[in-house]
Amino acid sequence: HAHQPNDVIRKIVLTIDTMNPRVKNVEYAVRGPIVQRAMQIEKELREGLKKPFTEVIKANIGDAHAMGQQPITFFRQVLALCSYPELLNENMFPEDAKNRARRILHACGGGSVGAYSASQGIDCVRQDVACYIERRDGGVPCDPDNVYLTTGASDGIVTMLKLLVCGEGASRTGVMISIPQYPLYSAALAELGAVQVNYYLNEEKCWSMDLSELESSLAEARKHCNPKALCIINPGNPTGQVQSRQCIEDVIRFAAKERLFLMADEVYQDNVYAEGCQFHSFKKVLFELGPEYSDNVELASFHSTSKCYMGECGFRGGYMEVINMDAEVQAQLSKLVSVRLCPPVPGQALMDLVVNSPQPGEPSHITFMKERTATLSLLAEKAKLTEQILNTVPGITCNPVQGAMYSFPNISLPEKSIKEAKALGQAPDMFYCMNLLEETGICLVPGSGFGQKDGTYHFRMTILPPTDKLKILLAKVKEFHQKFTQQYS
């Protein structure tokens, strides 16, 4: 084993030259350099430094509560009861909140959310998840043994990839991911040493999936690796589209024909805003295609407490359901998750409440529905507003935000700005977003952090800021874009 000369001088073991090179290849734009600079600017503002703005507006991450969205009262009541069961003796909470808390606590070791749960998740929570999936999918059966609670959806996705990825050289596992993608995927693939196989979403057709693109991407990949899995994010992140039923059918037929393991990231399943759009779960469509597909195609689908109307990112709750997984492999999956003991129990409790929310006739039902509807309506409004205002800007083209929490508009950048960016060693849209941040305090993530067709530029912007701030943000982006275009023309 070689010692680098600088190790000897500094007498340390772990240097940039000796560390795991796969970790060095990891990139995660959503919390990358632009966000670090935004945090620095916030600190500068607090310290009294003069800027052309008084606050940083962060539209870089799907973090609803940080943007002022209020938690669902019922959820938080039950969580408080689970944390401090003495509160069950008080008269301040509705009976349905108390019942949910009692049921969860009864399922916990020693009646405490401080005990480890089963590694796959608390039994009754997995049963509730199974019932929820059956209701959602019009009765398609769901076996709680196929449900695994997770530490957010990210944890489930990485766990599935760990099972799939192996091999070296031409037999290295390839995993197909959409471009633009959510960078958890590229980061996990880099860390695991898998081949990232890109397929491009069709921006002209509202970020839909093209069968011909999937086919050519796969054919190309097969020349140098072993593609095993196909990942889909629906509703889309960062692109905000909602895939049509037809498209999902096509993808399933493609996966069956080409023998690919499907991974469906469906964490935005309640975030559908556009007229005529509807969420179709991959599982439901799979079963509607009949036993030729439903008995054979392997599918893992992922959900989370972090998005939809609840936006409870901090609790790191989630689940995955696996379908048609080989029994021996599933035993390996169960063993693998046991090493990390269990997902956080408060997150499991929250996941339970999401799939087992107050029902008609229960005391909390009306308030719950009011809060849920208000949040989703507001998001729908902001989705529309974002699309409309961005499309008034010459040089910005924005697809409808049909779902999820993001717009991913195409931005025309003047040649001179592209040259200047390249001279600085920056991606042109990173240069654009950095300038936007410095001049306006608005924090967006450049399209290059998600991937995009060569020669096109984008940014991802969440629709989460409160309406008044969102309007300011959009007006500032408009003004900035015009100024930037002029400046570099």
Place this chain on the structure above:
Amino acid sequence: HAHQPNDVIRKIVLTIDTMNPRVKNVEYAVRGPIVQRAMQIEKELREGLKKPFTEVIKANIGDAHAMGQQPITFFRQVLALCSYPELLNENMFPEDAKNRARRILHACGGGSVGAYSASQGIDCVRQDVACYIERRDGGVPCDPDNVYLTTGASDGIVTMLKLLVCGEGASRTGVMISIPQYPLYSAALAELGAVQVNYYLNEEKCWSMDLSELESSLAEARKHCNPKALCIINPGNPTGQVQSRQCIEDVIRFAAKERLFLMADEVYQDNVYAEGCQFHSFKKVLFELGPEYSDNVELASFHSTSKCYMGECGFRGGYMEVINMDAEVQAQLSKLVSVRLCPPVPGQALMDLVVNSPQPGEPSHITFMKERTATLSLLAEKAKLTEQILNTVPGITCNPVQGAMYSFPNISLPEKSIKEAKALGQAPDMFYCMNLLEETGICLVPGSGFGQKDGTYHFRMTILPPTDKLKILLAKVKEFHQKFTQQYS
């Protein structure tokens, strides 16, 4: 890429033959086959099946609340306040609990524990951790920038190993771990493809570390891999020893001389029971050895909310502190943790309370101290009781349980039972523990799940059951051991 014939028949992608072989190599005894059988037996008992016992007593895992330990009132009050801040308006909570909750909420995005935190953890929590470490270590400075909050200690340990492990063939990274070990280490090393380098603890000297053993283990390992790191668990899991200050000094000097990155798993730092034993943090000893060591030796130390007097495993809270880490590597670490967004925020809040507990003069201080002391005194009693009773059994030899939560007694097994186990393809102590479980309902983990010297046999038993149950458990173990010895003699 080769298709296995059975893949074609079953038309599935992911089989035991095509999956990641590293995952197949993972083993985790603490939740292994014996625990699965215990859960099955519990189900059988519920269904009315007759057994020679009426309940399963689980002493397989360090899960205090599951064994009836009560949570610390103050911690749970603050967690309830954080979950449902409306409670701040009620008069039912002490002012110090409200103040802690307000401080934590103020540090959360949008004032909600449902927002993502910074990936490294909430700023003020990391500051509180740093103050705690400074107090604990008699003023040795701690920089909050070197503190990373984690999803339990396991998460921190795996993250550090990810940075360290790389290479193929003779340059594969080797990581030294104690035998017996906590099987998270072997599991993580298997998954990452590192070489597990065993060093044996000295059972005759109460599971202490021998310098000569470290030296010979390292010399041997250097013939076929690149040993980079040395892991220590102190107080010990599964062996319950507390390392002396001298021993820690020796280990640090050894790491410095041999240029090994130190990983100190110190999650049991408050669990020290034996007269004359004291917890010495690796960091404190490192700094007391002077700048030759404190400026050079790289150390990561790990703590958690799951053990000590709080036992809050379900919240998955923890932190790690890194010392003398190369700045570029630390930037990579910060990037790596950002991919998983953040540790669970309720677990971060709980970690904050552990390091910033009620102080003299605060309204909750007396109750807090009473609860803390009662729990630790009871554990000390049970540690003593376990050692004493086990040592009355002919054929069982138990070292003092100086700390942590486990005894790891040596058991003599009759030759005939060893033969019978081998005929069944089982480790002899697995055969023993399985028989114990079937006959008495007691669930222990065989020593083979942790590693032990060839030809010796052990089991790990937690000291956590309530005293009355612990006494029954120990009496049953005694009776069983005598019967088993007779039966196979």
